[in-house]
Amino acid sequence: MLNTVPSRLSRFLAARLSPEGELGLHLTVGLALLLAAAWIFGAIAADVVHGATITRVDVRLAHWFHERATPGFTRAMLFVTHWNGLAGSSVMGALLALWFWRRRARYWLIACLIAVPGGMLLNVALKHVFRRVRPSFDDPLLSLLTYSFPSGHTAAATVFYGLLACYLVRRVHAWRARVLVVTAAGAMVALVALSRMYLGVHYLSDVLAAAAEGAAWLAICITAVSTLHRRRLARGETSWSERTHAAEDLG
Structure with missing residues (x-):
């Protein structure tokens, strides 16, 4: 009996770390990212609610940006912030969904249709939970x-x-290309966050918590849709068309 416990544990860990299967490595990584992002968001939110050190840094940094504002940089930051606003994000999300639909990447399409509008609604709900006044x-x-x-x-x-x-990252295989993709995505998020702080409508803690919130929500969406895809593949519930275009879909 005692010998079966380590063997069961080893089989469980092997299944969780396997790149194959319904509940394999993709689920393990997704849950790890979700927990890490949720913990970061919770820590920042608690500091904001209790007026910890980060709130004083928020105010100093907000005034630092405001005192150094220039007309040219302000125009550039306004362009970035408006392009990534509600209208811009909706248009970009719709175009990405259209691309997935044309490529018959139906599970990526599902992830997009859930993640983009769902993330916006989640953010509105969180704003009304915390009700923090802007700078x-x-x-x-x-x-x-x-x-x-x-x-x-x-x-x-x-x-x-x-x-x-x-x-x-799923479409390219060279590690340098993957690093470039991730770096570019991170740079765009950082640029949007910078525009919000520079324009004086958000504090540092606002954008850091938002990035954690977005990462957590994205982890939920991609992990859930990927698990659904793998489960249907494992049970043979996918159509010939789905199997033909599997390379386009979530792994």
Whole structure:
């Protein structure tokens, strides 16, 4: 009896770390990313609620950006922030969904249709939970009446560019190309976050929490859809068309 315990444990771990199967490595990695992102979000949210050190850093950094604003950089940041706003994110999400549909990548399409609008709704709900007031200046570069925490633009950028990066990483095989894809996606999220802080509509903690929120939500969506895809493959429930285009879909 005692000898069977280690063997069962080893079989369990082997199944969780296997790249094959319904509940293999993809689920393990997805849950790990979800837990890590959720923990980061919770830690930042707790610090904001209790007025920890990061809130004082927030105010100092907000004033630092505001005091160094220039007309040219302000125009550039306004372009970035408007391009990645509700309308821009919706258009980019719709175009990405259309691309998945034309490529018959139906599980990526499902992930996109869930992740992009779902992430926006989640962010609105979190804003009303925390109800944090935005930074305030006598001569603001941009004024908004909605709540500040967490940043909707940053969360949407994390979901969209993260989803796009996941798809491209699955499509390319050279490790340098994969690093370039992930780096580019991270740079776009950072640029959006910078635009929100520079324009004085979000604090540092707002954008950091939003990135964690977006990563957690994206991990949920991709892991769930990938598990559904693997389960249907394992049970032989996929059609000939789905098997033919399996290379386009989630692994």
